[in-house]
Amino acid sequence: MKRGVWSTRLSCGLMALACFAADGDWPQFRGPSGSGLGTGAHPPVQWDATKGTNIAWTAEIPGLANSSPVVWGDRVYVTTAISSDPKQTFRTGLYGDTDSVNDRSPHQWKVYALDKKTGKVAWEQLAAQGVPKTKRHPKSSQASPSPATDGKVVIAYFGSEGLYAYSTEGKLIWKKDLGLQNAGWFFDPDSEWGAASSPVIYKNMVIVQCDRQKDSFIAAFDLQDGKEIWRTARAEIPAWGTPALVPGNGRTELVTNATKAIRGYDADTGKELWTLGPNSEITCTTPVAANGLIFVTAGYPPVQPIYAIKVGSTGDLTLKDGKESSDAIAWSKKSGGVYLPSPLVYNEIYYTVNNNGVMVAYDSKTGNRLYQQRVGTGVSFVSSPVAAAGKLYAASEDGDVFVIKAGPQYELLAKNPIGESILSTPALAGDLLIVRGAKHLFAIAEAEKK
C-alpha cells in the first residue's frame, strides 16, 4: 500500500503513535526495517557521475565517514567526522591487516541536513569536537554508524563520542555519553577498528547495540529526552552489525548478530528471548527479516554460518550436532556466510555479496542455492546491497555501482561509475538513489524525473 507522506505526518501528530516511514523515506541504515528494500522506489539503471548523466545533484560532504545517508520527507541526513589532518583517507581493497589508523589530530563530528530536491545544506550542527577516543580501521571512519529518524527526531551516533538527538530543524534536543566504544580485534584489543552498529528507532525509543571489549550492552533511550528506558548487559566481544526489529507473534523481536551468540530480545523490555550459536569470531552484518524468517550471517572463522530463524522462537535455538534445521531454524548452512556487506531478501530470494565480489542467491524458504556469480573482477565490497523495482544495487569500493536484475538467474544490467570509492550503503528515496562516495553525496535519478 502506498501511503502519502502528508497522511503519515498527520497521523503522527494527531495520534502520538510511532511514526511510520512512507514510501520514499529511508529512515535508518538500510532503510525501512533495515531491509535494504526501497518500496515504491524507481531508481535508474544507468548513470555516469563522472559525466553527469542521470545525476540530479551532488553535494560535497567534508571529512571521512562510512555512515549511510537517511531520508525523511524532503530532507537527507548525513553524519561525518572531519579530521584536521587533510591526508586522512580510506584504504580500500582486499587485505587482512589488523592494524588501526591512529589519527590523533583534532576532529569535528557533524550532522548535516540537505534538501532532497537540490542537495543544498539546510542546516549543519557540530555534535562534538576533540581528539578521537579510539582508533579506526583503515576501511572505517570516526563516523561509521548511520543516523536514524522518525521524521521528528534525528539521531546521530558517533560511538565513543556519544549519542545525539536533534529536531528536524537542527536543534539539539539531548545528548548522551555511552562510554568508551572500543570495538576492535578480539585477538588484540589495541587494534581498535571503531564502532559501526547503527541506532534503530522503535516506538518512542532509540536502541543502540554497544558491543565492545568489556561490559557490552544494548540499551533503549527515550527519543524525547534521552532517558534510559532499559539496558541489558551482553556477554559479548566487539561486533559491528546493526540490530534488526522484527514484529511477529504479538511482540517485536530485537535481533542482534554477535560472536558469542545471535540473540533475540523483546524490543519493549530488553528481555532476552532466544539465543543461537555458533557464530563467527568477528560479526559485522545486520540481520534481515522476510516472510516469517530472520536471516543472520557472518563470514569469519571458525564458522561462516547462514541461519534462517523462524520469527517467534524462544530459548536456546542452537542446533544439535549434525542438524541443519529444527522447529526454530528453517534452514542453515555452516559455510557461505558473508563478512562485511549485509544480506538482502527480495521477492523470496536471499542474496549475499561478499567482500571479494562473489554474489550468491538462495531460495529464502529452503536455502537452496540458485546461483553464484562474481560481480566484476578484482573488485572489493564493503557497502551492503539494496534493491528496488526488480533490481539490486551493489556498490564497490572501487566506485562502481553494479545493477543486477533480481531473480533466480544472474543478469548484470549495468555498471555505473561515480568516480569515488564507496564504503557506505546507498539510500533509496522515491526515484532517487543516493550514493555516498568518499567525498560527495550523489543523488541519482532519471533525467526526466529530476
Place this chain on the structure above:
Amino acid sequence: MRRIAVLVFTSAFAALAWDANEDLLSASRAGDLNAVKAAVEKGAAIESKTPYGQTPLYLAAMNGHAEVVRFLLDKGASTDVRDTFYKAPMLGFVIQRKHWDVARLLVSKTSKPDEALSDVAGSGHAELVQALLENSKPSQTALDKAYEGALTQKQADVAELLKKAGAHEPPPPVTVDAAVLESYAGTYKSEQIPIDIKVSAREGRLYLQPAGQPEIATKALSATRFAFAPAQLEIEFDTSGSFMLKQGGANFKFTKAGAK
C-alpha cells in the same frame, strides 16, 4: 569443617593467582615493564594464557614491546607458542608488524628453528636470517625449502646466507603433460576455510589464485603435486576432482565446483 576451610583457602588463592595472571597478560600487552615485574612477583604464571592461547610473551611480542619481551625471555618464557584461534606462531605476527628488534630476540631463543626459518626467510630480512642461523641449526629440509623460496622471490641476500649454511640447489620442475594440467583447471572450494581458489594452466605451468589475492605460479613436483616455495605451500590432486592444500602443518581439502 577443616575440609571446607581448605577449600575456601584454595579458592581464594586461585582467585588471587588468576588476578595476577590477568594483570600479567594485560601489562604485557600494554608493554608496562614495571607492572609485568609486579605481576610476576605476585606469582603470576609466565605461561598464563588468554582465551585465545596467547601468553604474556606472545602479547608483548606481537605489540612490539622489546623490553618486556627481554624480561619474559630471561624468566624462561617459551617462544614456541601458537595461539588457539589462528594457530599462528608469535613470530609470524611480529614479522607481519615489522617489530624487527623483537624478532631478533625471539629467533635468538627459538627451540623450533625450522618453523622460525620459514617465517624469517619469508620476510626477506637477511639480518634476521643470519641471527637465526647463528643461534640454531635448522634441518636440511627447512634450509632447502627456505632457499628455494628466497630464489623464487629474488631475495638475493637471504638466498646467499642460506646457500652458505648448506642449502641445496632446488631440483628442476617436473614436466607435466598440458592435457593433465588443463584437467585441473577450475574453481575449487573448501568446507574448512571460506575461500575459493581458481586453478588455471598455461605455458606448461599450473597457476593458483585464491579469491581476492594475486595469482601464484606453482612448480610441478610430479603430475599431481605442485608447490609454491615462498609460501611453503603444496597441493596434491586426487582422482576425484579434489586437491589437498598443505601449509604450515595444516591440510585443507578443496573440491572442484561441480565435482561430486
